[in-house]
Amino acid sequence: MQFDRIRLSALHQKVMSAEQATDFIKDGMTVGMSGFTRAGEAKAVPQALAHKAKTQPLKISLMTGASLGNDLDKALTEAGVLARRMPFQVDSTLRKAINNGEVMFIDQHLSETVEQLRNHQLKLPDIAVIEAVAITEQGHIVPSTSVGNSASFAIFAKQVIVEINTSHRADLEGLHDVYIPTYRPSRTPLPLVKVDDRIGSAAIPIDPAKIVAIVFTEQPDSYSTVSVPDEETQAIASHLVRFFEQEVQAGNLAKNLGPLQAGIGNIANAVMMGLLHSSFEHLTMYSEVLQDSTFDLFDAGKLDFASGSSITLSERRNAEVFSQLEKYKNKLVLRPQEISNHPELVRRLGIIAINTALEFDLYGNVNSTHVCGTQMMNGIGGSGDFARNAHLAIFVTKSIAKNGAISSVVPMVSHVDHTEHDVDILVTEQGLADLRGLAPRERAKVIIEHCVHPDYKAQLQDYFDRACHKGGHTPHLLAEAFSWHLRLEQLGSMKR
Numbered sequence: 365m366q367f368d369r370i371r372l373s374a375l376h377q378k379v380m381s382a383e384q385a386t387d388f389i390k391d392g393m394t395v396g397m398s399g400f401t402r403a404g405e406a407k408a409v410p411q412a413l414a415h416k417a418k419t420q421p422l423k424i425s426l427m428t429g430a431s432l433g434n435d436l437d438k439a440l441t442e443a444g445v446l447a448r449r450m451p452f453q454v455d456s457t458l459r460k461a462i463n464n465g466e467v468m469f470i471d472q473h474l475s476e477t478v479e480q481l482r483n484h485q486l487k488l489p490d491i492a493v494i495e496a497v498a499i500t501e502q503g504h505i506v507p508s509t510s511v512g513n514s515a516s517f518a519i520f521a522k523q524v525i526v527e528i529n530t531s532h533r534a535d536l537e538g539l540h541d542v543y544i545p546t547y548r549p550s551r552t553p554l555p556l557v558k559v560d561d562r563i564g565s566a567a568i569p570i571d572p573a574k575i576v577a578i579v580f581t582e583q584p585d586s587y588s589t590v591s592v593p594d595e596e597t598q599a600i601a602s603h604l605v606r607f608f609e610q611e612v613q614a615g616n617l618a619k620n621l622g623p624l625q626a627g628i629g630n631i632a633n634a635v636m637m638g639l640l641h642s643s644f645e646h647l648t649m650y651s652e653v654l655q656d657s658t659f660d661l662f663d664a665g666k667l668d669f670a671s672g673s674s675i676t677l678s679e680r681r682n683a684e685v686f687s688q689l690e691k692y693k694n695k696l697v698l699r700p701q702e703i704s705n706h707p708e709l710v711r712r713l714g715i716i717a718i719n720t721a722l723e724f725d726l727y728g729n730v731n732s733t734h735v736c737g738t739q740m741m742n743g744i745g746g747s748g749d750f751a752r753n754a755h756l757a758i759f760v761t762k763s764i765a766k767n768g769a770i771s772s773v774v775p776m777v778s779h780v781d782h783t784e785h786d787v788d789i790l791v792t793e794q795g796l797a798d799l800r801g802l803a804p805r806e807r808a809k810v811i812i813e814h815c816v817h818p819d820y821k822a823q824l825q826d827y828f829d830r831a832c833h834k835g836g837h838t839p840h841l842l843a844e845a846f847s848w849h850l851r852l853e854q855l856g857s858m859k860r
Contacts, residue, residue, distance in 0.1 A: 369528050370578060372503045378578045382408035385525050385577035388491055389413060391422035396489035396517030400674035400701060401628055401653045402433035402454075402588065404510030406493040406527045408581040414439040423447040427489065429512020429673065429701055430474060430652075430745065431455070433586030441467065451477045452743040463739050471733060474652070474746040475705035478516040482547065491576075492521035494568070495529050497536045503572025504565075507540050508532045509585055510674030511698050515542045515568045524570060525577045531584045533689060538566055541697045554708055559623050559648045560669045562697060587679045590656055593634035596762050599793035600631065601638025604718070604758070607789070607796050608644065623650040625710075625750050626657070627719035628676070631760050633657045635718055640664050650715055652704050652746045654696070656681045662692060671697045673704040705749035717750035721759040721790075724815075725777045726808040726828060727838055728784035728799050730759050736849045737778030744781050751786045763792035763817035769857040771820040773811060775827050776845040790815055804838040823860055 367376055386409060389395060399405025405428070414436075416422075425448035426440070437455035440446050449458065451472035462469040472480075480486045494514045498506040507514055508529055518524050543564030546552050555563050593601070611617040621644060626632040636657035639647065649658060649670040656678050661667035675698070677685055685692065703709065710717070721730045722741065731737075733744055751757040759782070761772045772792065784807070790797045795814035799807045808828050816824055831839035848858040 366528075366530055366580070369498045369530065369534065371501045372499055372572055375499060375503060375572060375575060375578060378575055380577050380579065382412035382579045382581070383416070385409050385579050386413045386416050388523055388525060388576055389422075389424065392424070393490040394425040394427070394487050396492040396513065396521060397426060397428050397432070398494045398507065398510065398512060398514040398517070399432045400429035400510035400512030401431050401676050402586045403653075403674040403676045404495050404508040404512065404514070404585065405432045405434065405436060406495045406525075407434055407436070407529070407583045408527055408579050409493050409525055410436045410440060414443040414445060417443040417445045425487070427451065427477060427513070427517070429510060429514065431742070434583065452745050454742045459740060459742075469740060471740065471743045473705075473744060473748045475702050475707065475749040478513050478700070478702045481516065481520055489517050489521040491523045491525065492517040493525045493527065494518050495527045497529065497532045497534055499526060499528070499575075499578070500567050502569075503575065504567035504569050506537045506567045507698070508536060511540055511542065511700050512673055513701060515544065515700050516702070518568050518570050519544065522574070523576045524574045525579065526575055527579045527581050529581050529583065531582045533686060535689060535693075539693060539696060539698055540566055541699050542566070542568055543700065543703055545702070554703070554706060556703070556709055557712065559650045559671050559713065560697070564699075585676070587682060588655060588676045590630050590633045590678050593630075593637055596793040597631050597634035598638065600760050600762075600791050601635045603791050603796040604635055604760070605638050605642045607798070608642070620644065620646040620648070621716060622755060623648045623713050623715045625649070625651040625715050625717045625754070626655070627745065627747055628653050628655065629720055631720050631762070632718055635760055636661065639666060650704070650709070650713055652701065659685050659692065662695060667695075669695050671699060671704065673699055673701040701746070705746045707749060707753045710750055710753040714755040715750060716756045716758065717747075717754035718758045718760060719747035719751065721761040721772070723772045723774055723777055724759060724761070724787070724790055724811075725774050726811060726824070727804045728787045728790065728807050728811065729777045729780050730782040730787055731777040731779045732781040734779035736853055737846070748782060751782050756788050757782075757786055758789040758791065759787060760791045763794050763815060764819065768817070768819055769859070770852060771817060771824075771848065771858050773816045773820065773824065774848050774858070775824065776840060778846060778849050792817075805832065819859065
């Protein structure tokens, strides 16, 4: 057992098994766990908790940074452990339980969870379970591949369980920048003015007396599920690169564009990959999740620095990046998600935000979370944190889904996550709609012309024409506004 990872010798006596550590987690507790988009989640303790709950039932309210890897949400759901879950998830088993009303899910802007805890708008965690690569001489916790909400969970909780994961390299230490904002009403501005500024500490500062258990594990993070860009995602990237080139030529953007943020998943990752073959250089990122595209851009000499809250990589890139971490370490920083997503910083830095939509409507309202208005997919994540305050708020999606049965552009979105007031640019493989400075009727014409799949263009144009004939600043036919979604539910396709 690698006690050299615990540099405060007084804590050596706290080492125990994951099964023993679960005794500190009681029925009805609120538990804060590390983990942000399949990176840096505690692994052994939640797995042991799920196993224990099969014979000794208990329920907890679980808050994390974002989604968990290693099928932990699945295991905890199947064992009946989860009463409440926040603020984000991606697991299909948990999703079904949420939509069946079996688990109460609180979908939150990722920058807000800790802020609401700090202001006692949410119940503080009774206990925190945090993955680490080491504990310092002061008893402070060195996170692993994510920071997420881990720092504040550990600070707020009465007790802390630390999982030291020896599958992570010890030299992750030094990668993190843990900064905790001051409290209202005398809060001071966040002292970060450049993407590569470091304003905090390299470890989570807590009283070591709060650490009740230390568990050693050697289980890697799950791989990212991003795939190689396809023809449609490459087309989306091409439209966006062309737009950036025009904005630079017009003097509206700097030659290095400004800090970039990209949401998780195939489409956003592919858009960033599209910059590999562009003329842009000396790029920077101020984002949440650093994905494959981040490191491909580093290797291509396109990217100078990247700030995020976690590193989540595919199998293709994981071994390459972490086997040569020293190559990237001085170009990276991982921050708490309330800092990576903080509206003050998004506005100050002038971030270009690129996030994925499930669907958007004629006037630019975006649905990121719900299928047919009721069925939760994953959650809003950080897209709202960025969109409202970004220099450019860009949403991307393929124009159709389910082999053409679904149009991603509809008369009226079935659920609104981002109103038309917060959306600047919409992009599908069909084209790009620049909505800036346009009134609703003008936005509709641009969206129909540039973003709608040919199979649905005439159908949407007909709806818009008839709505305009009826009148209104934002024309709609209320009796038909959700008819596309109703057809999908009843007939399996939005097509007439």
